Amino acid sequence: MTNPTGIGAELRRKEDKRFLTGRGSYVTDLKLPGMAHGVFLRSPHAHAKLVAIDTAAAMAMPGIIGVLTGAEVAEDGLGGVPCAWGINFTDGTPMKEPAYPALAQGKVRHVGDAVAFVVAETAEQARAAAEAVIVEYEELPAVINAEDALKPDAPQLYDDVPGNLNCDWALGDKAAVEAAFARAAHITRLELTNNRLVGNPMEPRAAVASYDFASEKYTLFSTTQLPHIIKLLLGAFILKIPQHRFRVVCPDMGGGFGVKQVCYAEEIIITWAAKRLGRTIKWVCERSEGFLSDRxxxxxxxxxxxxxxxxxxxxxxxxxxxxxxxxxxxxxxxxxxxxxxxxxxxxxxxxxxxxxxxxxxxxxxxxxxxxxxxxxxxxxxxxxxxxxxxxxxxxxxxxxxxxxxxxxxxxxxxxxxxxxxxxxxxxxxxxxxxxxxxxxxxxxxxxxxxxxxxxxxxxxxxxxxxxxxxAPSRIAASLGVRGGLFESAAVRVHPTGHVTILIGTHNHGQGHETTYAQIVSQKLGVPADRIEVVCGDTDRVQFGLGTYGSRSLAVGGSALSKATDKILTKCRKIAAHMLEAAETDIVFEDGAFRVAGTDRAKSFEEICGSAYTPVNFPLETLEPGLEEQSFYDPPxxxxxxxxxxxxxxxxxxxxxxxxxxxxxxxxxxxxxxxxxxxxxxxxxxxxxxxxxxxxxxxxxxxxxxxxxxxxxxxxxxxxxxxxxxxxxxxxxxxxxxxxxxxxxxxxxxxxxxxxxxxxxxxxxxxxxxxxxxxxxxxxxxxxxxxxxxxxxxxx
Structure with a gap:
C-alpha cells in the first residue's frame, strides 16, 4: 500500500503554513529583557593603516553602553576568525594564513572591514554614536583584480605574504596532459571570467547574544547554517568558552545559499561583548551593510x-x-x-x-x-x-x-x-x-x-x-578539512506514537521539516503530521555539522534512516515479547507488527505505549523507552x-x-x-x-x-x-x-x-x-x- 505521506509523495511543505501566515520565528524577531543594540563601524577605505581611534565623543552620547575596538579585542586575547579548510602549495607547504582579527588591528583590508562595535540602549543611539567615533586612517594603494594582485609591483596586503599569494595549488597529471597536447589534431583555447556575486538571501544576517552571570553560560542566536560548528569554533578556538556553557540557536532562517555557512567576526564580537558589557545585545545587518560584509x-x-x-x-x-x-x-x-x-x-x-x-x-x-x-x-x-x-x-x-x-x-x-x-x-x-x-x-x-x-x-x-x-570525513581530511563531516540524527518516539526528529542539519528554505518527516513516515507508517522535526539548537540537538554542499538528505537523511531502522529493530523486540514469538518471525507492514503467517499483531501505537509501560519486560535484555540515535559518515x-x-x-x-x-x-x-x-x-x-x-x-x-x-x-x-x-x-x-x-x-x-x-x-x-x-x-x-x-x- 502506498504511503500518502511517505517517500515520493507530493506533500505540501509543513513549514510553509507558519511562514505564509507571518508566524515564523527569526533572530530579528527576538525581544529579550534588557536587550541593548549594537552597530558596527566599518572602514570607508579598501586599504589603510589604522593610525588612531578616538571613542571619547561617542562614549559621551546618550544611551551609550560601550564602544569596543581592536585594542580591546587584543587586550582580552581573542583568537582571530578561523579557517576550517586549509590547502597546500604544490610542494606540500601550507597556504599563507595571516591573522584575521574580529575587529581590525593595524590595518583595514577592504571597504566594510569592521573597525569598532558600538553598543547602546537603542539601535538609533548606536548608529548616531558610531558616526561620532573618530578614526584616523593613512590610506594605502589598493588592488582589486586577482591577476593584478599577483604582479610584482602590486600593493601588498600583508608583510609576511609575498606577492599576495595565498597558495599555488594544483591537481592532475601535468606530464600526461603535455604528452596528449603534443599529439592533438586540434587545440581549443579559451579565456574567461567567472564574475563575483553577492548572495543576498531574503533575510539579512542577524545575531543576539547574552551572558548569564549566575550559570556562567553564553547564548548566541544567529542566522547560521551550522550552529554546532559555530559553537565549536567560537567556544574552543576563539573565546575559550567551555562547550557545556555555550548554547547556539538558529531559529527560522530566510535563506542561506552558503553566505551563512561562515564563521563571522560579528558573531565573535557580539558574544564577547555580551559578557564584557554585561548586557544582552542585538545586531541586525542592514542590506547595504551586507553588500560590504557578507561573503x-x-x-x-x-x-x-x-x-x-x-x-x-x-x-x-x-x-x-x-x-x-x-x-x-x-x-x-x-x-x-x-x-x-x-x-x-x-x-x-x-x-x-x-x-x-x-x-x-x-x-x-x-x-x-x-x-x-x-x-x-x-x-x-x-x-x-x-x-x-x-x-x-x-x-x-x-x-x-x-x-x-x-x-x-x-x-x-x-x-x-x-x-x-x-x-x-x-x-x-x-x-x-x-x-x-x-x-x-x-x-x-x-x-x-x-x-x-x-x-x-x-x-x-x-x-x-x-x-x-x-562528507566523507576520510576524503575531506586528505584534502585539508580541519574536522569531521559526518551527520547525526536522533528519533524519539513518544508513548502515543508521535515522533520527534532531532537532526544536525539546518532548515533554511529546503523543506527539511517535510522531507525528513516523509522518510520516517515511510519507515514507521506514521502520518507525517504526527512527526516533529527539531534543528538549529545546540542544547536540544546532538552534535551535527549543518547544511551546505547539498548534504542534508544524502548525509543527514541517511543518519535519520539508520536511526529509524534502530527504532524498528527495537519495536520488533518489543512485539516479539508482547506476541510471545521469536523476533525473526515478526514482520512490519501497514503500520503493524505481526507474526508472519498469522493474524496476531500489534499496532505501532501499541508497541510505543508498551515501550513506556514495561511492566513485564525482561529488563536484562530489553530496555524501556523508544529513542535511538545514529551518526553517519558516508564512504x-x-x-x-x-x-x-x-x-x-x-x-x-x-x-x-x-x-x-x-x-x-x-x-x-x-x-x-x-x-x-x-x-x-x-x-x-x-x-x-x-x-x-x-x-x-x-x-x-x-x-x-x-x-x-x-x-x-x-x-x-x-x-x-x-x-x-x-x-x-x-x-x-x-x-x-x-x-x-x-x-x-x-x-x-x-x-x-x-x-x-x-x-x-x-x-x-x-x-x-x-x-x-x-x-x-x-x-x-x-x-x-x-x-x-x-x-x-x-x-
Missing amino acids: HGRDHITKAELALAADGTFLALKVETIANIGGYVSTFGPNIPTNLYAPLLAGVYRTPAIWCSVKTAFTNSVPVDAYRGAGRPEATFVLERIVDVAAMEMGIDKVEIRRRNMIPPDAYPYQTPVLMNYDSGDVPGCLDKALALADWDGFAARKAESAKQGKLRGIGLSTYIEACGL NFTFPAGAHVAEVEIDPDTGHVQLVSYVAVDDVGTVINPMIVEGQLHGGIAQGMGQALYEDCVYDGSSGQLLSGSFMDYAMPRADHTPKVTVASHITKCTHNDLGVKGAGEVGTIGSPSTIINAVVDALAPYGVKHVEMPASPPRIWHLINGARPALAAE
Whole structure:
C-alpha cells in the first residue's frame, strides 16, 4: 500500500503554513529583557593603516553602553576568525594564513572591514554614536583584480605574504596532459571570467547574544547554517568558552545559499561583548551593510585549453585559474576554488588526462567563500564553454561532440583522472530527455520566426555533474578539512506514537521539516503530521555539522534512516515479547507488527505505549523507552548530474537578452518529494540565470570602492525575467546510502550559467562571437553586435 505521506509523495511543505501566515520565528524577531543594540563601524577605505581611534565623543552620547575596538579585542586575547579548510602549495607547504582579527588591528583590508562595535540602549543611539567615533586612517594603494594582485609591483596586503599569494595549488597529471597536447589534431583555447556575486538571501544576517552571570553560560542566536560548528569554533578556538556553557540557536532562517555557512567576526564580537558589557545585545545587518560584509562568491580568471583528436575525441584538458579570495582567509574560502573546483573538471566526459593549477590571491575586497554550488558551477562553466567552442571550431555538432565523449551508463563506477569516483549515472539518458522536452529539432523554425520579428534566437545546452553530500570525513581530511563531516540524527518516539526528529542539519528554505518527516513516515507508517522535526539548537540537538554542499538528505537523511531502522529493530523486540514469538518471525507492514503467517499483531501505537509501560519486560535484555540515535559518515560523495537546454532571444538594437525557455533534466537519485525538488531546481536556475544575465559585483579598480553596493546597481533577477521552467528527472540511485539520494539543492546553479551563455553565443554566432562574459548585460551584448557590424559590412 502506498504511503500518502511517505517517500515520493507530493506533500505540501509543513513549514510553509507558519511562514505564509507571518508566524515564523527569526533572530530579528527576538525581544529579550534588557536587550541593548549594537552597530558596527566599518572602514570607508579598501586599504589603510589604522593610525588612531578616538571613542571619547561617542562614549559621551546618550544611551551609550560601550564602544569596543581592536585594542580591546587584543587586550582580552581573542583568537582571530578561523579557517576550517586549509590547502597546500604544490610542494606540500601550507597556504599563507595571516591573522584575521574580529575587529581590525593595524590595518583595514577592504571597504566594510569592521573597525569598532558600538553598543547602546537603542539601535538609533548606536548608529548616531558610531558616526561620532573618530578614526584616523593613512590610506594605502589598493588592488582589486586577482591577476593584478599577483604582479610584482602590486600593493601588498600583508608583510609576511609575498606577492599576495595565498597558495599555488594544483591537481592532475601535468606530464600526461603535455604528452596528449603534443599529439592533438586540434587545440581549443579559451579565456574567461567567472564574475563575483553577492548572495543576498531574503533575510539579512542577524545575531543576539547574552551572558548569564549566575550559570556562567553564553547564548548566541544567529542566522547560521551550522550552529554546532559555530559553537565549536567560537567556544574552543576563539573565546575559550567551555562547550557545556555555550548554547547556539538558529531559529527560522530566510535563506542561506552558503553566505551563512561562515564563521563571522560579528558573531565573535557580539558574544564577547555580551559578557564584557554585561548586557544582552542585538545586531541586525542592514542590506547595504551586507553588500560590504557578507561573503561574496565566485570571482575567477581562467585560461583553459582542450586537446582533441581529429574526430573530436577529448585527449586532455589544461586549466589555469587565478581565484580572488578577498582581504582575508575565510572559513571555507581556499577550499572553494581548489578542492571543490578542479575535481569537477572531468565533468561527464572520458577525458583521459587533466591538469589544473589554481593560484589564490589576496585582494582589497570582501572575502570570498561558498555561494550556492561553490566551485562546481565555476568548473562546469569552464568545461561546457570550451566544449561548445571546440565544436564550433571543428565543425562538429555541439550535441554530437558531447555524445562522443560522454561516460556511458555501463562504465559506472567511473574513476576520473582528478580524484573523483562516480558511483552511478546516466547522463546520455538525461541529454536525450532534455533534447526531446526542449524540442531541439524544432529550433530552426522558432529561430526563423524570431528573425521575422527582428530578433536573434539562440539555443544552448550543458551537461554537468557535481560532487556533493559533504562528507566523507576520510576524503575531506586528505584534502585539508580541519574536522569531521559526518551527520547525526536522533528519533524519539513518544508513548502515543508521535515522533520527534532531532537532526544536525539546518532548515533554511529546503523543506527539511517535510522531507525528513516523509522518510520516517515511510519507515514507521506514521502520518507525517504526527512527526516533529527539531534543528538549529545546540542544547536540544546532538552534535551535527549543518547544511551546505547539498548534504542534508544524502548525509543527514541517511543518519535519520539508520536511526529509524534502530527504532524498528527495537519495536520488533518489543512485539516479539508482547506476541510471545521469536523476533525473526515478526514482520512490519501497514503500520503493524505481526507474526508472519498469522493474524496476531500489534499496532505501532501499541508497541510505543508498551515501550513506556514495561511492566513485564525482561529488563536484562530489553530496555524501556523508544529513542535511538545514529551518526553517519558516508564512504563517498554523491554525484547528481544532468542536462539543461535554454533558448534566448536578443534584441540587436538594444542588446537585451530574454530567456524564453528552459528545460532541466536532472539525476538527483531517489526523489523524496517531487514538489520540493522542483522548487529547489527553480530557485537554483533563477540564481544561475542571475549570474549569467544580470548580477555582477563591481569594484572601482583604483580606489577599491564597491560600485554595486545596492539593488540600484546590483541587478537581481525578477519574476518577470524568468520563463516557464520545465523540470524532469532521469534517476539512477546513489549506490552507497540507504535512501539512494544524491542531492538537489545546488544542481540548478551548476548547469544554468553555461547553458544560458551557450545560448547567447549561439544567437550571436552570425557576428563571429565565440564567447560572452557574464553577465550578458545589454551594454555588453550591444557592443559585441556593433563591434562586429563593420566587419560584416566589409564582407
